[in-house]
Amino acid sequence: MTVMTKGKITDVQELKNVAKKIRINILHMLTQAGSGHTGGSLSAADVAVAIYFSKMSFNPDNPKWENRDRFILSKGHAAPLLYAIMAEAGYFPMETINNLRKVESPLQGHPCCKHIPGIEVSTGSLGQGLSVANGMALGLRLDNNPAKVYCIMGDGETQEGQIWEAAMTSAHYKIDNLCAVVDNNELQIDGPVEEVMGIQPIHDKWEAFGWHVISIDGHDMEEILKALDEAESVKGKPTVIIANTTKGKGVSFFEDKVEYHGVAPSQEEFDKAVKEIRNG
Amino acid sequence: MGEAQSTEHRTQNTDKSRTEEKKPVATRDAYGKALLELGEKRPDVVVLDADLSGSTKTIGFAKKFPDRFFNMGIAEQDMIGTAAGLALTGKVPFASTFAVFETGRAWDQIRLTVCYSNTNVKLVATHSGITVGEDGASHQALEDIALMRALPNMTVIVPADAAETESVINTIVDQKGPVYVRLGRAKVPCVMPDDYKFTPGKAFVFHIGKDVNIVAAGITVDMARKAAEILSEEGIDAGVVNMSTIKPLDEETLLTAAQSSGLIVTAEEHSVIGGLGGAVCEFLAENYPVPVKRIGTQDSFGCSGSPAELLKLHGITAENIVETIKEALKK
Structure with missing residues (x-):
């Protein structure tokens, strides 16, 4: 079989440049849409860019290619991040990003696999992605398929009980072709995660559930790449990367602002934000 | 998908003794x-x-x-x-x-x-x-x-x-x-004939009745057949349809049954809200309104007991199907 994958990017500076472009496109989409989730799309951007453009094998011209690595955005509200990446990767024309959240657009408010081939499963109701990732990893293992599965969750999302059901499953079945990421931006809609419903000590919890845990600065591209390499090398147990991140990362006036969880930028804010990202 | 089957209503190949022999x-x-x-x-x-x-x-x-x-x-x-x-x-x-x-x-x-x-x-x-x-x-x-x-x-x-x-x-x-x-x-009990083969969306017709048709699914199919036998002895022609696919509903068979008898009774081991009875009413109300009586649990929870006792308690029995039909035919 001819394997057509985008050339993987290994250069850190190049990955950082892609991440800047992705951030600008996220904000463009949200501004055009007039609604959507700004903070959590920006916080997970660096990790998601590293996974897609430096680690994963995939083929946008054949999204169902059976040896593709799989990606599940369990925190489905960060859909603009996924769409910006998939547009950049070539899954659909770049102009499609002008239609986020518009009626009959493939870019639904939360990711929908029916509308965009390459989205593995629909998400949006939190807590479900890790279970699906486990199922995929088990299926691939049954087929001796070397493909890997990546799954990004939110930190607030780990308040969902199903996450811990799935965490038990991953360890019980020694699923090591899966790498999970917790986007640990410490904020959720109603406020700081620790005030709404504390999840700490998050590192110890995952470890106690039988996972190999790597805590990193989720905006340091070199650390991210190192953690992803480590995850791949760990055998016999699942790996989770706790990516310590800043909600709204890259735009000073969005950073750590809980009010930008589910609010889109105004045109004025967008113009200012783009300048900051470009100069950052 | 299994082999294509005729869209005509299949009727029972009556070899009742053989069916009833099975445990x-x-x-x-x-x-x-x-x-x-x-x-x-x-x-x-x-x-x-x-x-x-x-x-x-x-x-x-x-x-x-x-x-x-x-x-x-x-x-x-x-x-x-x-x-x-x-x-x-x-x-x-x-x-x-x-x-x-x-x-x-x-x-x-x-x-x-x-x-x-x-x-x-x-x-x-x-x-x-x-x-x-x-x-x-x-x-x-x-x-x-x-x-x-x-x-x-x-x-x-x-x-x-x-x-x-x-x-x-x-x-x-x-x-x-x-x-x-x-x-x-x-x-x-085993109710389906030996040569029966399931087709999704296709009901199995035991008999289309002229006075009433009982639309059942699951364990109520056997009850419906018993009820039809009892009614037959009293000169009431009651049909029995096994609506094993509840979605998509076999609308064609349901319409035929409603047109033939002008009275439908549904029977299910489920709430009358939203189940087989609900589905049948939704279709008939819009397409061929006839009186419908729904047998099943009446917006209530179950309770402990033997299966037979509970079925009786909730009126999910051949006897209650018979009574319900007689009552409805009086009107």
Whole structure:
């Protein structure tokens, strides 16, 4: 079989440049849409860019290619991040990003696999992605398929009980072709995660559930790449990367602002934000 | 998909003595048997259970094909998500537990990762209805058909006996997309003729009556047939339709039945809200309004007791079908 994958990017500076472009496109989409989730799309951007453009094998011209690595955005509200990446990767024309959240657009408010081939499963109701990732990893293992599965969750999302059901499953079945990421931006809609419903000590919890845990600065591209390499090398147990991140990362006036969880930028804010990202 | 069948209504090839000779078998036992056979033939079939494999009868498959069986522990939500993931790698997952947990506990997971994502997951639940018996209301699913029927992309099937269950399982393994199959705990009489083969969306007509037609599914099919016999002795022509696929409903057969008798009685081991009775009323009200009487649980929970006692308590019996019809015909 001819394997057509985008050339993987290994250069850190190049990955950082892609991440800047992705951030600008996220904000463009949200501004055009007039609604959507700004903070959590920006916080997970660096990790998601590293996974897609430096680690994963995939083929946008054949999204169902059976040896593709799989990606599940369990925190489905960060859909603009996924769409910006998939547009950049070539899954659909770049102009499609002008239609986020518009009626009959493939870019639904939360990711929908029916509308965009390459989205593995629909998400949006939190807590479900890790279970699906486990199922995929088990299926691939049954087929001796070397493909890997990546799954990004939110930190607030780990308040969902199903996450811990799935965490038990991953360890019980020694699923090591899966790498999970917790986007640990410490904020959720109603406020700081620790005030709404504390999840700490998050590192110890995952470890106690039988996972190999790597805590990193989720905006340091070199650390991210190192953690992803480590995850791949760990055998016999699942790996989770706790990516310590800043909600709204890259735009000073969005950073750590809980009010930008589910609010889109105004045109004025967008113009200012783009300048900051470009100069950052 | 199974071989194409005629769209004409099939009528019973009456060899009643042979059918009645067969011993009652629980539909869950038939499921376990069908899975074992499928396991041999189909390497893509995988099975998941939530700590009830001995009761749902997936245990046979588990022992014979341990690599393709996943016990998920008491975690139904995770079971459904995992099944969806397996389906997305080309497997045909059968996920089983009791109906109340399968459809209630994991409803949002079924909605998002099975129906909205249109994954090829087969949900086969056992211990539906009040014939669960002594365990009581917490374990008696009386709302599961309603819950599953409301979901886009979902097919809902309620087999009447062991033979139909086996035919259903062997058919849906080749039907792409989400399917819910509702099975029971108790042994049920064999009602379907030997040459019967299940076709999705196609009701089985025992007889179309001129005075009334009883539309049944699951264990009530046998009751409907008994009721029709009793009524026949009193000169009332009562038809019996096994509406084993509740979604999509066999509208053509239902219309024929309604046109023939002008009176329909539905019978199910489920709430009259949202189940077979609900589905039948929705269709007839819009397309051919005739009087309908719905037999089933009347907006209530179940309770502990023997299956026979509970069926009597809720009026899900051949006798109550007879009474209901006589009452309706008086008007």
